Amino acid sequence: MELSIFLVQCLNAIQYGLLLFLVASGLTLIFGIMGVINLAHGSFYMIGAYMAYALAPFFGDQFLLQMAVGVVLSVAFGFVLEWAFFSYLYQRNHLQQVLMTYSLILVFEEARSMLAGNDVHGVAIPAWLAGSIRLGDVMQYPIYNLFASAACIVVAIGLYLVVNRTRLGMMIRAGASNRDMVRGLGINIRLLYRIVFAAGVALAALAGMIAAPVSSVYPGMGGQILIICFVVVVIGGIGSISGALIAALLVGFVDTFGKVFFAQFSGLSIYLLMAVILIWRPQGLISKGY
């Protein structure tokens, strides 16, 4: 493999890994703080992608504004969904959570089918992000992919600052490490849960919006990403944001280079990675002890 092509593949791996991190961080936060396992998390990614498709005609090249509006909408959606549905799941056992959120996927998929139809749609890349950069003598690298990685990095840094430098973040950290203690501190726990859930939805939807121009939007796009995010969360350790970041990048690299070196078995590579890590550290790389 030439160096230039190797570097291109590294860029691909990082971009994929960062996107996975956005989706998985929401999943891991919601589990870490509320103890809810949410199979419908992939649907939020799908909803984000379809939102990008639906909003595009209104915003044109105002891509950043469109993303901001999308985030606001998905936060609102998360608030409503938490109030109407998820707040009833906290008291239930994992099995019931699995089944109810699994049924929710069916509802979301069918609602998507009724609202947006079943066709594949492309989402245009805004003009100021179109085009490519030359890398080496044969390949060009799309500017949008670089933008996607950058956007993910910005969100990840923002997430880090919120969790580590704000009062809200302090509660989140306290809640993640000891759920009962937070109740004792007299924090408005219901509001905290609602905020965390909405943030999780927004992170997944944002990932969907960023991915939409690259991957186009199509039925069933949420299912694929959900299972890969489970792998990320299992490898990283449930409830750990830094674990999710490390694991997501690891999965991104293993998946990308798996495709290059053993195309036949590329689908398997990340699961083999998971198996190896489970043998070595059953509680994930960064353990929180659930």
Place this chain on the structure above:
Amino acid sequence: MVQAQQAQQAPIKVGLMLPATGTYAGLGDMIEKGFKLFVSEQGGKLAGRELQYFKVDDESDPAKATDNVNKLIKRDQVDVLIGTVHSGVAMAMAKAARESNTLLIVPNAGADVITGAMCAKNIFRTSFTNWQPAYAMGIVAAKNGHKKAMTITWNYAAGIESAKGFVEGFEKGGGKVTQNLTLPFPNVEFQALLTEIAAQKPDAVFAFFAGGGAVKFVKDYAASGLNKTIPLYGPGFLTDGTLEAQGAAAQGMSTTLHYADRLNTPRDNTFRLSFAKLYKTNADVYAVQGYDAAQLLAAGIKAVDGDIKKRDQMIAAMASSQIDSPRGKFTLSAAHNPVQDIYLRKVNGNLNEAQSVAIKALADPAKGCRM
């Protein structure tokens, strides 16, 4: 005598087994619209017989196909089956149709084997085999003076059959296919394989993808700059129903298919107009295939004057009929697959405009068919 009269009065039961959920739901919808358009043009009856529809969502899931088709065959006891889009599901339908001797018309699925090794007297197809458009594309690519080509497809029956067809046509024209790249269906992470294409520098690339995969592949191909130096060819599915999503990336691409936009024949124009009037949307190749499924059925029912008990006569009439399709007139081969013109099309805006006929009256070789 009286009984025969009553049988004449009873509606013919038509079982529509098409996808209503999942990736192919849009295609299923178009096929049904096309089918019902023809029936409504005949005043809602075929040869004086009412039709009664029974619908099952096949979910594009081959694992459930046998159950789903049995709903129509055993539960509803339909007289004729129409379906489907997904080749794997269609194969299960063909299997069940053979076992129960039910009349089956396939309005899309292109698996060669349906009118190949699995062919039967009671199985018809109004669409294509995967081999047909791909073989024509191979001939065209060789004519354009390319010497060295690569293929890239999903690793499943439709993709592999399509690539084989291209190789056959291209090597017949004196070219050489150096490598067949594949990736698992419905995976769309193309970057690594595009890098491989860039490293090998062929004269042309033939790709078989459909739906979301087609959108993403064409876009990625353009984004990596390869389309400037290495022309991309494919069967029509690469650019059919996907142009709005592909945008600028697909402009100027050449593909081959048994149908095209701007054919500008009176037959096609009236068809498109009445389709648009009835459904407020534009017809596409899937609508044509559904429309022709209804035409073929009508030809059979007419030949026996509505008495579908005369099965053998009806099937013989269908097999020897000439269908006046919007795509152009076609007949059926001995294996019951269309013998049809394959068009060379060029992408212009949101249309796949007809350029010329790549091959006239192309018949599938129907390998392994014994009737």
Place this chain on the structure above:
Amino acid sequence: MSTSVSLYRSARLPLAALLIAAAMPWFLSEYTQSLLVNILIYAIFALSLELLVGTTGLVSLGHAAFSGVAAYVTALLMEVTGPGDMLLVLPAAMLGAGAYALFVGALSLRTRGVYFIMVTLAFAQMAFFIFHDTAIGGGSDGMYLSSRPSLALAGKVLIDLESPQQFYFFTLACLAVTYALLAVLLRSRFGRALAGIRLNEQRMRAVGFPTYGYKLAAFVIAGMLAGLAGFLMAARTGVVNPELLSWHESGAVLLMLILGGLGSLRGAVIGAAAFILLKEFYSSEAVFGPFALHWQMSLGVTMILCVALLPHGLIGLRFPLKLRSGLRAKQGVTHG
């Protein structure tokens, strides 16, 4: 004496159900009978998962992997041997499923709770990709069986699954055997240990039970029984496809369990029947007209409501019956 009475009383209902089911083919149309066969197969599948979820408290979201592996073993073997000899194919299918269950169980049982759910799902996905991406079983197109397995001894064909009637009775017998086997197993020392693990694994370990070994044994037995269901699935439709291993299939069988009611074998059977009939009902044009195409929505909403409102499943609806038997016990009636 008292145990035999209680055994008889608990077996009364299943035996009655078995007799009714055995009489069914004389009353049903061909289509309804094939639907019933499907229900019987899924009842076996749900029973096998009940051993993990209801008995041992292990929520596995990857159970379809084992039925799927068995279905592929069936198809691949029949490709080699021609018309399938059941004596060879059926044990091989169950052992194949058991072997994969041993591998998955050994790794995933090192984790607990929510990890276990995710890991079993991921390993099922791994099996899915093995068949989906490689050419072993025909890739994403799957494989077709040219014939159905049969059982012949000394040149005399005893069971031929080509015949729908024989298939029906064979499946019914498989279900009866599975049910009886699990009923006996749950009453054994092994079954009680599994129940103990569900209630309090720490204590079981403290008392000196090697809980990991017990759980692994349960996991492999459940995998093999799922393999029996997988063999029947392959033989019934003659089509084997990666979709058999998809996580939707694993989710559906979990839904069956909770719909019927966890913690009882009856619940698993009733849940399988209820789930399949519900889907049949919601996707029926005759009842729902054009909305039948949106069966996913109806099914999803129904399942959410069921889990929310019927935490004990349909079995929990036996309230009036319970009342009666309670009264009987008071009056000292022990039979009839």
